[in-house]
Amino acid sequence: MDEFLQALTQGLLIGSTYGLLALGMGLVYGVSGVVNFAHGDFIALGMFMCLALYSALSLDPYVSIIITVPVMMAVGALVYRYLLRPMVGYKFLMIVQLTLGLSLVLQNGILMVFGGQPARTPSVVESKLWILGDVVMRVPHVIAFVVSFALAIALYAMLRSTDFGRSIRAVHQNAHAASLTGIDVGRVQVLTFALGIGILAVAAALLLPGTPIQPTMGLRYTVITLLVVVLGGMTNFVGIMLGGLVIGISEAFGTIYLSDTLGMLLPYGIFVLIMLFRPQGLTWGAAR
Amino acid sequence: MLEIERLVTGYNGVPVLQDVSLTLSSGEIVGLLGANNAGKTTLINSLSGMYAPMSGRILFEGKDITALTPRERVELGIVQVPEGRLVFPEMSVRENLLLGGINRRARPGRARQMEHVLELFPRMKERLSQDAGTLSGGEQQMLAIGRALMAEARLLMLDEPSLGLSPLFVQYIFGIIDKLHADGLTILLVEQNLNLTLRHAQRCYVLERGRVAIEGPADAIKDDPRTRSAYLGL
Numbered sequence: 001m002d003e004f005l006q007a008l009t010q011g012l013l014i015g016s017t018y019g020l021l022a023l024g025m026g027l028v029y030g031v032s033g034v035v036n037f038a039h040g041d042f043i044a045l046g047m048f049m050c051l052a053l054y055s056a057l058s059l060d061p062y063v064s065i066i067i068t069v070p071v072m073m074a075v076g077a078l079v080y081r082y083l084l085r086p087m088v089g090y091k092f093l094m095i096v097q098l099t100l101g102l103s104l105v106l107q108n109g110i111l112m113v114f115g116g117q118p119a120r121t122p123s124v125v126e127s128k129l130w131i132l133g134d135v136v137m138r139v140p141h142v143i144a145f146v147v148s149f150a151l152a153i154a155l156y157a158m159l160r161s162t163d164f165g166r167s168i169r170a171v172h173q174n175a176h177a178a179s180l181t182g183i184d185v186g187r188v189q190v191l192t193f194a195l196g197i198g199i200l201a202v203a204a205a206l207l208l209p210g211t212p213i214q215p216t217m218g219l220r221y222t223v224i225t226l227l228v229v230v231l232g233g234m235t236n237f238v239g240i241m242l243g244g245l246v247i248g249i250s251e252a253f254g255t256i257y258l259s260d261t262l263g264m265l266l267p268y269g270i271f272v273l274i275m276l277f278r279p280q281g282l283t284w285g286a287a288r
Numbered sequence: 289m290l291e292i293e294r295l296v297t298g299y300n301g302v303p304v305l306q307d308v309s310l311t312l313s314s315g316e317i318v319g320l321l322g323a324n325n326a327g328k329t330t331l332i333n334s335l336s337g338m339y340a341p342m343s344g345r346i347l348f349e350g351k352d353i354t355a356l357t358p359r360e361r362v363e364l365g366i367v368q369v370p371e372g373r374l375v376f377p378e379m380s381v382r383e384n385l386l387l388g389g390i391n392r393r394a395r396p397g398r399a400r401q402m403e404h405v406l407e408l409f410p411r412m413k414e415r416l417s418q419d420a421g422t423l424s425g426g427e428q429q430m431l432a433i434g435r436a437l438m439a440e441a442r443l444l445m446l447d448e449p450s451l452g453l454s455p456l457f458v459q460y461i462f463g464i465i466d467k468l469h470a471d472g473l474t475i476l477l478v479e480q481n482l483n484l485t486l487r488h489a490q491r492c493y494v495l496e497r498g499r500v501a502i503e504g505p506a507d508a509i510k511d512d513p514r515t516r517s518a519y520l521g522l
Contacts, residue, residue, distance in 0.1 A: 163390055170376050170387050177374035180336055182362030182391035182439060 002134045007256040008249060013141035015248020016148040017206050019241040021221065022228035023152060024196035024203075030172040030235040032189040033092070034084055037099040040221030041106035042197055046072055046204025047213045048110050051121045060123050061205040062143070068201040076197030080190050088189075103218060110215040123209040140209035147206055151199065152241055159237075168192055172235060227271050233281035242282050246270070289314040289474055290335075290366075290443060295344035297334045303342060304330045306498045312443070317465070317475040319489030319506065321482060323519050326495040328478045329371055332445050335476075336368045337361045348443070363391045365442030371451065371478075373432040377421030381412055384420050384431055388438030397440065405434040408464065426457030433464065444468065445476040450484060462488055482519060486510045494518050 021043070028034055036042075049068045050061040059067075083102065087095050128139040159165035170178040171188045179185050224247060232243030247267050254266030274282070290312040297305045305327045312318050322328050334341060337358040346354045348364055356364075376384050385405060389398040406413040409430045415423060420431055429449060436444060446465065450458045466488060469475055479485040485492065485506075492509045494502040496518040502509060509515055 163386075163395075166379070166383055166387055167390065169379060169383075173376045173378055174374055176338075177370060177376065178387075179338070179358045180362070180368050180370055180374070181387050181435065182359045182367075183387070184357070184359045 003256055005135050007252045009135050009137060010141065010256075011249030011252030012245055013137065013145040013248070014252065015245035016145045016152075016241070017203055017244070018224055018228050018248050019232075019244025020148040020151055020199060020206075021203050021225045022232060022240045022244055023155060023237070024199040025225050025229050026232070026235050026237075026240050027155075027168065028193050028196045029229070031168055031175075031192045032080075032084070032088055034080075034088070034095055034193070035092075035099070035226075036196075037096060037222055038103035038106055038218070039099075039200070039225050040223070041103045041110075041218030042072065042076075042200045043204045043207070043221045044110060044213065044215065044218040045075075045106055046201040047121070047208050047211075047217075048114055048215075049201075050205055050208055051114070051119055051213065054121045061121055061208045062123065062125075065202055065205050068205065069198050072201035073194040073198040077190050077194040079197075080193035084193070085186065085189070103222070107215050107218060114215065116215060118212040118214045120210075120212055121208055126209040138210065140206070144206035147202065149241075151202065152237075155199075156237055164188075164191070224267070227267065231271065231274060231282055236281065239282050246274070246282070289316075289349060290476075291345075291347040292331075292335075293345045293347070295331075295334060295346065296342040297330055297339055297344075298342055299339070301342075304498050305334065308344075308495070308498070308500055310493055310500065310503075312474060312476060314474055315469075315472050316491065317469045317477060317489050319485040319492040320476060320478045320495065321480075321485055321492055321509075321515075321519075322495035322501075324480070325497075326518075327498040328495055329447055330498075331495070332368055332447050332476070332478055335361075335366060335445060359391065362439055363393050365393070365440060366445070367436045367439045367441035367443070368445045369429075369432045369436045369447060369449065371447040373425075373428040375420040375423070375428050375431050375435070377419065379420055380417050381420055381423070381431055382416045384435050385412070385438050388435030389440070391439055394438060394440040398438065401438050401440060405437050408437070408467075409434050426453050426460070429453060429457070429461055430464075433461070437468075441473065443474045443476065445478070447478045448480060449477075450479060450481050458484070482515070 025036060025039055028036060046068050050064045053059040053064040053067060083098065087098055125139045130137045130139055130142055159169060167183045167188050170183055171185050175185050228240060228243040228247050231246060232239030250267040250270040254263030258266060292308060292310040295305055295308045296303050308331060320328050333339060337356055341354060345352055348366060353361060385402055389395060389401055394401065411427060412430055412434055420428065423431060449461050465475065477485060477489055486509060489506050492506050493500050494515055501518045502512055502514050
């Protein structure tokens with residue numbers, strides 16, 4: 001029973017961050033139809049930036065966010081404006097290919113700068129534990145959970161009740177009509193992409209403590225994000241957060257109850273099962 | 289107020305509008321008639337800046353706006369009520385109206401303008417928190433017009449406002465159009481419904497296969513035998 005609670009808790013904590021990763025992808029897809037296969041590599045980029053800031057200035061990853069978020073957002077805006085925007089309107093596969101290419105560029109760029117040795121970025125809270133009854137939680141996981149949900153709620157509030165948020169939803173629901181009301185659709189798309197990458201910079205810091213990093217690690221996060229996004233429904237806010245928790249929990253159960261390799265398979269197995277029986281995703285038509 | 293000079297617009301190098309010239313004076317209500325595929329929607333979308341013209345110019349209050357983006361044109365007060373309404377279905381009536389007034393010029397006065405629009409459409413006031421997708425066709429048309437008015441439109445362009453509405457709603461919507469005209473708004477009315485347009489417009493243009501076939505006061509257009517033939521494509 002202890003093990004069960006332990007796995008459940010750990011899965012919930014990590015799953016919230018997976019949900020956050022997927023929200024970034026869903027937002028971008030919603031306004032521009034772009035599925036970014038370099039998604040995870042931007043997370044890796046964020047992590048290595050934290051590493052560089054630690055090496056140079058001894059900054060804790062949580063503090064590095066102040067620098068990595070604006071830098072990554074700027075990178076995101078440039079990538080969208082000059083790489084992706086010219087491709088919007090072409091076949092979907094072209095965008096897939098382009099972002100896959102971008103993924104390789106990012107991986108090899110990181111490899112060139114940092115080398116291929118797995119590295120670690122220490123944080124002051126890295127080895128701290130929080131014990132609640134029988135359940136032991138790692139403090140970085142608790143921080144990840146709280147920050148991820150806080151950001152998700154902030155994003156939701158932004159979409160609901162600011163002009164920028166309403167513009168994002170308008171472009172998602174009908175880009176032509178949005179343009180006719182005076183919304184600069186291109187600008188909304190660039191800013192949304194930048195926002196999505198900015199979210200990844202935060203997520204990178206949340207996932208970093210205790211995680212060994214290497215240049216090719218991005219693909220794993222891309223795949224996890226895709227699983228979550230498909231489970232939740234591309235633009236369904238609640239569904240995506242729920243999908244994140246499902247994947248997080250199945251990953252945790254896999255590693256605790258099954259052998260290492262088999263455990264890694266569990267999230268994918270559960271994903272396939274859910275898709276077989278609920279191809280429309282987890283939630284019931286509660287689109288936004 | 290608006291002058292279109294020899295406009296040629298098309299898609300993929302194939303012209304849809306050929307040498308279209310049209311003028312609209314301040315406070316006027318002008319009808320744009322024509323059969324399906326005559327180029328009416330293309331013309332109205334060209335005015336909204338959705339396509340770059342192949343040649344020709346568009347002047348608004350003497351200023352060349354041919355190269356302006358859709359957003360910049362809305363900021364000038366050139367606002368379209370699109371064919372099929374195109375309200376944002378998964379947003380409330382209130383949010384749709386707020387989005388209508390999102391341009392830089394209208395935003396400061398949004399609260400006041402909202403009151404004005406809700407006075408014009410009391411039905412929208414009852415539906416403020418309802419999703420636009422759940423409204424009836426007639427209500428969506430009210431919302432689409434309200435959304436355009438929120439932009440503090442100075443030239444209001446309506447594309448097929450009677451399309452798919454019950455006769456009662458058509459009457460109501462055209463009553464609103466007459467009222468807006470009486471309040472001094474300049475209106476370009478695109479319609480397939482010939483008699484309806486002739487009753488409400490002061491002047492009309494009839495488009496036929498991308499060209500202006502006939503233009504003149506509504507009464508003259510009504511009696512012109514060419515009008516019917518342009519419609520039937522003869």
